[in-house]
Amino acid sequence: MPTTTTRPALEVADIIRAHGDTYRVNHLLSLEQATVLRHVETCRTAVLGGHVDACLACGYQRISYNSCRDRHCPKCQAVKRAMWLDTRLERLLPVEYFHVVFTLPAALYPLLRYNQRLLYDLLFDTASQTLLTLAADPKRLGGQIGVTAILHTWGQNLLFHPHLHCVVTGGGLSVDENEWIPARPGYLLPVKVLGRLFRGKFLAGLRQVYQAGQLNLPPNLTHLSQGEAFRTWLGSLYRQDWVVYAKRPFGGAEQVFRYLGRYSHRVAIANSRLLALEDGQVYFRWKDYADDDKTKVMCLSAEEFLRRWLLHVLPKRFVRIRHYGLLASRNVATKLVRCHQLLGQGTEPPQAKIEPKSWREWLQEWSGQDWSCCPHCQGPLTRRPLEEVLTTGGQISLPVVLETSGVGAVMNSS
Numbered sequence: 001m002p003t004t005t006t007r008p009a010l011e012v013a014d015i016i017r018a019h020g021d022t023y024r025v026n027h028l029l030s031l032e033q034a035t036v037l038r039h040v041e042t043c044r045t046a047v048l049g050g051h052v053d054a055c056l057a058c059g060y061q062r063i064s065y066n067s068c069r070d071r072h073c074p075k076c077q078a079v080k081r082a083m084w085l086d087t088r089l090e091r092l093l094p095v096e097y098f099h100v101v102f103t104l105p106a107a108l109y110p111l112l113r114y115n116q117r118l119l120y121d122l123l124f125d126t127a128s129q130t131l132l133t134l135a136a137d138p139k140r141l142g143g144q145i146g147v148t149a150i151l152h153t154w155g156q157n158l159l160f161h162p163h164l165h166c167v168v169t170g171g172g173l174s175v176d177e178n179e180w181i182p183a184r185p186g187y188l189l190p191v192k193v194l195g196r197l198f199r200g201k202f203l204a205g206l207r208q209v210y211q212a213g214q215l216n217l218p219p220n221l222t223h224l225s226q227g228e229a230f231r232t233w234l235g236s237l238y239r240q241d242w243v244v245y246a247k248r249p250f251g252g253a254e255q256v257f258r259y260l261g262r263y264s265h266r267v268a269i270a271n272s273r274l275l276a277l278e279d280g281q282v283y284f285r286w287k288d289y290a291d292d293d294k295t296k297v298m299c300l301s302a303e304e305f306l307r308r309w310l311l312h313v314l315p316k317r318f319v320r321i322r323h324y325g326l327l328a329s330r331n332v333a334t335k336l337v338r339c340h341q342l343l344g345q346g347t348e349p350p351q352a353k354i355e356p357k358s359w360r361e362w363l364q365e366w367s368g369q370d371w372s373c374c375p376h377c378q379g380p381l382t383r384r385p386l387e388e389v390l391t392t393g394g395q396i397s398l399p400v401v402l403e404t405s406g407v408g409a410v411m412n413s414s
Contacts, residue, residue: 096170143172
């Protein structure tokens with residue numbers, strides 16, 4: 001069904017434009033953070049250029065400014081997100097799926113912020129190996145499962161809260177690949193065992209990178225440079241219970257993938273949650289999970305809002321969505337196809353069943369309008385770069401500027 005998108009009353013870009021310069025003066029930024037601020041601030045503005053779509057028949061004109069295409073931008077990545085979700089849904093097996101969340105204790109947060117690439121990689125590796133190892137145990141499931149893992153580093157209040165969402169097949173492929181081994185209905189693996197195994201693997205990896213001298217220590221943990229102090233601190237983490245949450249996704253795997261798809265190509269907060277920017281204060285909606293999931297309004301200074309938002313800027317080219325086991329790239333056309341065969345779904349590789357949609361097709365599906373045609377007379381639109389129109393003295397009437405979070409992102413992804 002066609003949807004109508006409207007520009008939110010307030011955007012993260014508006015907050016950056018109003019208070020970004022002050023924040024840059026008062027805070028030391030990493031190269032990645034400075035780049036993200038610049039990208040989001042200039043997204044879909046004349047700074048990045050654009051193009052003019054004009055109808056020669058009736059004179060209609062429309063300007064679309066270019067997107068920054070930064071994965072941290074709340075207005076970008078709409079097409080990539082839709083394509084990702086389509087691929088995930090196309091590869092679904094007709095079995096139960098489970099939603100497993102791995103959470104790290106707060107004592108590790110300072111180390112994570114100073115060693116993002118190193119320790120986020122370790123989080124992915126240890127969580128995936130925990131699931132794959134335990135599922136392969138003949139006393140548990142005895143098969144190879146499929147896992148899709150997505151890194152989140154934020155909570156609803158934008159504070160630093162790194163955790164890994166995993167969507168896991170409710171069953172696995174036998175070692176000889178001749179049988180699909182289903183999980184027990186409503187039950188995948190024991191969460192207490194998952195938590196202990198995850199804790200042991202992560203802390204063993206942490207000890208290894210520490211001994212290799214690869215760990216950067218934040219100012220409040222410099223005392224850990226002494227080996228005995230580090231061992232004592234590590235021992236305290238071994239004595240904690242690490243939280244692993246596992247549950248069959250309500251409504252099925254498709255629902256949990258659609259839920260995660262809202263965050264798969266966006267970081268921290270959507271523009272739709274922002275309410276107002278008044279007197280240097282930012283107001284936004286948030287869900288308080290500790291209070292029966294009640295929706296509340298939080299007020300932060302613009303400085304604190306930007307500080308929290310920038311906590312979630314990822315290292316350059318860091319991959320925050322990864323696939324393991326049956327869903328790993330090397331297994332999709334072999335083991336995953338074998339699973340479809342065993343479950344009575346034919347032999348065609350799942351990724352070849354449908355042709356990927358173009359950005360124009362996505363746009364038409366979302367808006368119900370063919371954006372290559374004039375909305376007034378349905379005549380063809382001619383596209384010219386904005387700079388070319390201006391330098392050749394072309395006349396531009398009041399434009400319809402596409403600044404919405406969905407349509408604008410698509411218009412500028414061509």
